[in-house]
Structures are given as structure tokens and as C-alpha cells.
Amino acid sequence: MQTALLAIVGALLLVVPGFLVALTVRLRWTVAAALAIPITFGMVVVGTIVTGASGLPWNSWSALVTLVIFLALGAVYSFTLARRASAGHAPSDDSDGPVPADGPARRSWLAPPAGVPWAGVAAAVVGVLVGAGTIFGILFRGLSKVPDGIASLSNVWDEQWHANVITFIDDTGIAGATDLGRLFQVETHADFYYPDAWHALGALLKSLTGSDILPVINIWTMTCLALVIPLSAAALAWRIVRDRFSPGAAALAAGCAGAVSGVLPSLPYVEFLTTANPNAVGAAMAGMTVVLVMSVTGAPRRIPLAALGLIGIAGVHPSGAVFSALLLGLWWVFEALWRPRRGRLRDLAALAGVAVLTVAVMLPQIRGVLGEQTSIESYDFSLDLSRWTAVHDAFTLTNQWTAPFPAPWVLLAFAVLACVVLLARFSVWMTVVWALMLLVVCDAIEAVGGTATDLLRVFSNAFYTDPRRLQYAVALIVVALGGAGIALAVWGVYSALRRWVPARRGLAAVVLVLLTIAVPVTSGAVVSTYADRMGAMAVGDRFGRMISPDDRAAMQYLATLPDARTTTIFVDPDQGMGWMYALEGLHPLFTHFAFPDPVGPRTWALWDRLNTAGINPRVDAALQQLDIKYVVMSPPVYWPFQTVPRGLLDLDRTPGLKRIYDNGETKIYEVRGWEPPKPGETRYGWAPFADRSGAENWDAPAEVLPPGF
Secondary structure (H helix, E strand, O other), rough: OOHHHHHHHHHHHHHHHHHHHHHHHHOOHHHHHHOOOHHHHHHHHHHHHHHHHHHOOOOOHHHHHHHHHHHHHHHHHHHHHHHHOOOOOOOOOOOOOOOOOOOOOOOOOOOOOOOOOOOHHHHHHHHHHHHHHHHHHHHHHHHOOOOHHHOOOOOOHHHHHHHHHHHHHHHHHOOOEEEHHHHOOOOOOOOOOOHHHHHHHHHHHHHHHHHHHHHHHHHHHHHHHHHHHHHHHHHHHHHHHHHHOOOOHHHOOOOOOHHHOOOOHHHHHHHHOOOHHHHHHHHHHHHHHHHHHHHHHOOOHHHHHHHHHHHHHHHHHHHHHHHHHHHHHHHHHHHHHOOOOHHHHHHHHHHHHHHHHHHHHHHHHHHHHHOHHHHOOOOOOOOOOOHHHHHHHHHOOOOOOOOOOOOOHHHHHHHHHHHHHHOOOOHHHHHHHHHHHHHHHHHHHHOOOOOHHHHHHHHHHHHHHOHHHHHHHHHHHHHHHHHHHHHHHHHHHHHHHHHOOOHHHHHHHHHHHHHHHHHHHHHOOOOOOOHHHHHHOOOOOOOOOOHHHHHHHHHHOOOOOOOOOOEEEEEEEHHHHHHHHHHHOOOOEEEEEEEEHHOOOHHHHHHHHHHHOOHHHHHHHHHOOOEEEEEOOOOOOOOOOEEEEOOOOHHOOOOOEEEEEEOOOOOEEEEOOOOOOOOOOOOOOOOOOOOOOOOOOOOOOOOOOOOOO
């Protein structure tokens, strides 16, 4: 019951706001539904920026006000365009097909896209539903077989941070992407940019349902992936085929791509395992977003919506925005430039309008990304593989997680077929996209070297130059092209029968229906052979590797101690105990496995010298000023290359600490002599709304170290 509630409310939060706003600017309902999700996230980004700047909390009420304002703006915008049309200006076209010079007559928003039969709409809808059901079903089956089910905890690096961000937004209403230093940098609140639109919408789900964080983050992730991936693959397949073929063939391609979107282990399931949730949602949204942006060349009235979609995808994760930019750039160079819809300059002006609006809203976030570029570039996920193996792995989407599964040769063959047919029709851009992405993955596995690597990594840095993350984007391309290839094969048989047996058109229609039905049936049969294995792989790190039952018991005990909920708790970030915030509402000094950089001076003093508490005045002052009453240690550390720093060793013999709990795995210490703050005393512990302008200026006592330290 809880799963159904969270999934339904989550789906409504994802789709309904964007759908309603799209309707106000007269998009057809089919287009509005297909492209709603990036529009929804765009409104979330704008809403969190405005609430953060004005000091208002982000919650269900401010989100509702944001939606109402966008609906009003959309209505005014649509009314203004209608007035211009009645004054003699030609209305903007709202179709996706070729545009005649005089523009088509206005169609009702209830009609399907131009030229698409209702049977084509049904095929697309069914295909997307099949893909969504496949993805959600496999992930849910995987979760149902692990301890605690949907309330299980993933021990993977990123999940702790995602859970803490959602909890933080729900607790405080602070949701601005440039304001999360208040969570990450407890002492200083130093500037820290993190795209959190996915978390901000997830916080609304937590608030509206009243559910605990673990069911929320599990079902929210599953719902997002189950909707975004099939819709995005379907939208991209539609665009690929529609450029050269009939609307009916394009609708069939959308349905086929949606139906097979859940068959690749590398697309939803590996990312669910690694808990790279915003990256998974953001990169997968690229298909929907670019189709929305591409449509402005024929329907300039969509410029504000397209900008909102780009804002939304950038606000979820920069990888999605960079992937979208690559798709749009290659589409323009190899397709739109040679086949303009309203003239090259007018088409370029429409796209420039989208870019200008997007940059105007996202400029602070863009600066934040650029400011973290050095940190991003420091990651190295290269593998010691031969060049040929790198090419094979890039093409077959093979990595350490997908290696146990069979290579998707059939889907890859249909993707190649689509490229061949499109090239025969002089449609080059999607083939170039696939080829370039394969080169990027190969470079991430083993650097090509020289200028080529420098250029390729301008793009791949948005994915941390991680082959796994890049393969996720490639998998979306393969699904879209594979769906297009299947549809073109089916459509070719149908067209041949109509041409060669014109007296029996009913036979051609029956063959078309049977072949179309065979796509989801075959896809389901293929997936069923290894669905349980994919589900088990997707939830493969939920068995207490970092946060064990003993750790949970220690957190629960700590929550009952005096002042534990009102003070700051020192933890080693590498040990994962930052989970205590999301799980128990306690306030650790570190809320992520990653060590904040730069770190505040008091925080560094404890990290480096905590085991001198009681004899080192500098450490004692840091404990007091950070308002730390309890210390929790629970080795081991997360990564093999990490070690417990020297300053956190031998705490049992530290004079300033008293061990009060030990279950054999987790130890809790109380700081001797801790006192609550005196009236007017400034402390630098957990206080998200406090002014931290003087935190860096610490006039600390002199350091006194024991002999031999």
C-alpha cells in the first residue's frame, strides 16, 4: 500500500505540473504529457531560486504558489499570442512535421500530433507503459527480496548524501542549489553548489505522504526512472524517424523504443545500484528535453517552455544539460542547418532565444559548476584495458556490473539497421551522435591522448569521465535507435504489403498490428529470462556493508541521550555515520562520505587532533565552539584507499572523551565537561539559518600536543 501511494503521488508530482503548464500555452495533450517532466523540474528550479532569494521556505505551499504563478503566466502568454494572431499576425505552428509556407490551420489541443492516427498514439502510449512497467517491476522485485524491502538502505557512496539533502529540504525549506553549504559545510556554510531539483521535488513527496526517508528515496528513484527513461527514449525515437518518415511510422518508433527501454542492464539498473540518482534522471531526460527544444524551430511559441525544460534538466544534474547540448549541436550541424523549417536565421534565432532565457536563469548555477570544475576533473575511472577491449565494451555497454549479462546484440543490430536506413535517407545526425559517444566512452576507459582527449573530456567531465555513467547515456541512444530500427522494419513490411497486395489492405493492417504486438511480447520474454538477476544486481549493496544493524542500533540509542538532538555530533565522514541525520534526525558534523573542501578551522582541528582532547586547548575550544557533546566512531572506512586519520585513533585513551556505548562495532563517546551555550555565546555547530560570516576568523588557543604525537 505504501509503495502504491508513493509511486502514484510521485508520478503525479513529476507529470501533472508540467502537463498543466504546457496545456496553457496550447500544446496538444499528447505532446504536453510526453514532454511534461523537464518542464516540471524547470518550475522546481525557478521556485527554489525565488524562495531561497526571498527567505521563504520551499514546501508544498510554496510549490503550489509556484505552479499557480506559472499557470497564470502561461495563460497570459497564450492570450497575448492569440491577440497578435487576431491582429493579423500569423499564429505559430504547433506541429512537429514539415511546415508549409503559409502555416497550417490551428488544431485543437485534444487532437493527436499532426498526421498521427489514433492507433499510432495508442501504440506509443502502450509502449511507454510497457517500458515503465518493466523498469518499475524489476526494481520492485529486487527490493522485495532484500531485508526491509522498500525501507532498505543502500550502502553506496551517493545515497547518504541524497537522503540527507531530501531530509534537509523537508526539515528546513532551504532548497536553493547554491545554499546547500548550510548542510555540507556545517561550521562555515561556505559556498557550495549542488543541483538539487530532484531532491526538492522528492522532499515534497516526503512531506505530502508523511513517509520515512528510506521508502521515499527508494520509490521516488524507481518512479522517476520508470517514467523518464521510456518517455525520453520514445520522444527521441519519434524525432529520429519523423525527420524522414511519416507520423505513423514515427509514432510506432516511439512505442517500440518505449517498450524495449527496460531491457538493458546499463540503462536503469546499474545506476539504481550505484545510487547516482540525479545523474540517472538528468541524463535520461535529455531525449524529452532536446525534442522540446528542437520543436521551437517550427513552433516559436514554445521557446519559454523549451527554456524551462533546459533549466529543469540542468537543475537535476549538469550531465543531462551537457548531453542535451551535444544532441542539439550535432542535430543543428548535420540536420537543421541543411533542412531549415522557417529559414536558417529564424530557426537559429528561436534556438538562441531558448539559450538566452536558460542562461539568464541559470547563471549562478553555471558559475557554481565552473567553480567545482577542478574537483570534478580530479576523478579518474580509467581502466587498464586494451584499445580493442575498450571499443568492444563501449559498443556492447559492458562494464563490471553488466558483464554477467548477455550482450544486447539484437537491439544493437536494430540500432545499426536504423542508422543504415537513416543514412540512406541522408539523415546523419543520430549516427554521428552514437559514434561520438562511443569515442567518448573509449577515451574514458583508456585515454586516447593529446588534443583529442582534451576535447572529448570537455564533454565527459560532466559525467566525471566515468565509463559507467557515459554508457548510461549511450544506452539511451541505443534504445532510441533500436526502437526506431524495429519500427522501420515493421513499417517496411506493412508498406510492402500495401504496395504489392493493394487489394488486401486489411491483411497489411493485420500484419502491422501483429508485428507491433510482438515487440512488447518479445521484449517481455527476453527480459523475463534474467529479470531476477537484474533486480538482484540493482539492489546488490543493501546488506550492511557500511551501515549495519549494530550501527542502526547505536544511532537509535544516541537519539535517546540528553542533548543529542540539539547538539552537533562528530563523526568520521569516511565511516558513513552521516546517515544519522536522515535516519534519526541527529546532526552530524559531516553529512556525506566526501570530505568538505575547504574545511572550517575548528572542524580541521578535530579531524587532525581529536585524540588530544582534554590536554590540547585548541581541540577543547573547537569542541566547545562546534557545540559537540558526542563523538561516534564505527570503522571500517568506505573506500580501500582511505584510512582512519591519526587524530581519530585511540579515542578510548583520550582524556577529554568518555566512552559511554560500545556494541562491538560502534562506539559513542561523551565530551567531558561539555556545557550548553551561555547567553550571547556564538557557536558554530548545526544551525542552518545562522550567520556564519565570522566563522573563518578563529582566534584559537595555542596547540599543546602530547610527547611523540
